[in-house]
Amino acid sequence: MDKDWMLADRRSLRFQTGFENFLKFASGNAADKTSIRCSSLKCCNHHGFTTGVIKDHVFCNGIMPNYRNWAKHGEPSAMNARSNEKLETVEGLPEGVDSEESQGEEMSIDSDEFLRFVEDGDKPLYPGCTKTTKLNALIELFNLKAKHTMAVACFSDVLLLIGMLLPVLNELPSNIYEAKKSFAALGMEYEKIHACPNDCILYRGDHEEAVICPECSTSRYKLGKNNVVKDGIAAKVLWYFPVIPRFKRMFQSPKTAKDLTWYADRKKDGTMRHPADPPTWELVDKK
Template structure:
């Protein structure tokens, strides 16, 4: 199982219930600071931050298990760790894109080597003008949203907050929430059937680019796309836990 398999076990709500159980299970008898899940997430973040190999991470898990008291719940291999983390829904899909942003190389264009619009190759060109097959110039990382929405709104409290803008928003003539904006009203007028259901999600999109290598000489750029749910009350909609990555556009 490699990084592309992370999250591919599925989005079964029963599997997600199991990971909630891992979040309540102590790391070892008498430990109150870390649970099995929180410790594993911390360790996996270190692996990603420092570029640790899967073999090295497996050896670290084995060592951690030996250092902790008997009866600890730390996974004993990278495979077991990923099985636990995958139920959090951290899956993604890599989609090649036209370097000029004309198309995504999927569905009818999945096997295309050149963009049907501008004719440019999707593959990276070496210094000697030879194309590197299977090395794309531009890649979009897509993180599926619907499974995450389903898990998020398994919470009754969170699901109830979806209709706050319709049920509890005070009408005082002041703009205190996006529901007061002209854009919100325009959307309701243009698609009245959508506007009638207050539980329909209103999403704001934001993105910006940065150089992932912190080097002015590098041509690489990374553009994360973040979505925010405007259905929620103003004190929740900008909270970090309700901001979701949808896409990462990487250019090399």
């Protein structure tokens, strides 16, 4: 499907015709036709409206020119299509014939968000840019933010300033919220858990509502002037990175998953070659 109309002048017949076809496609694939994702530069597919409102937004603000794969509107992603082609090729092979591609770097069909993240990693920062990609630019900017302990408001202003200096149609997010969403597919979420300043306990489970450590009687919250408790401001916080999202990433590639589970199919002849060989390893498998 020709999508070059997205780069045409909004007033041109070519743009209007292509945009109408886009709305028909989006409406035909929408479960709720009153809440279709708006692809205008204002909404960037984050909000849903009727086609009438979307028309107003696009003709006032323009459409996302780099939204060439309409994955948010029901079109299969390009990488999924390639994965399906590989799958069909593998299914067509004679029995017993293995395919290197089938064991390669293809991802599971349920990994759409991660695949889009991979696609972002290959996107140039702006059309014609050969020095860096969108992903590399964001990583460098976040490193700069951490190095200089940059405030959120300051970081957002930096993004806006750099975006103004870059050519039109650049991929740089306009604020820190959009920038963080670019990394969401990596599963980098975390939990903040209050902890005793003396490392006695974590305020979770039976101690979730406690305000004083049962072991050392230290306040859970910081103390201000005259030892007045600052309610809501924890004295110490543990940043916990859940392991399950990381396991999901590790098992998204069939090749990586096979490498991680090799011990399940290892040779068992009574000789101990690996920690998984002793009988005590069964406790690990069962628990």
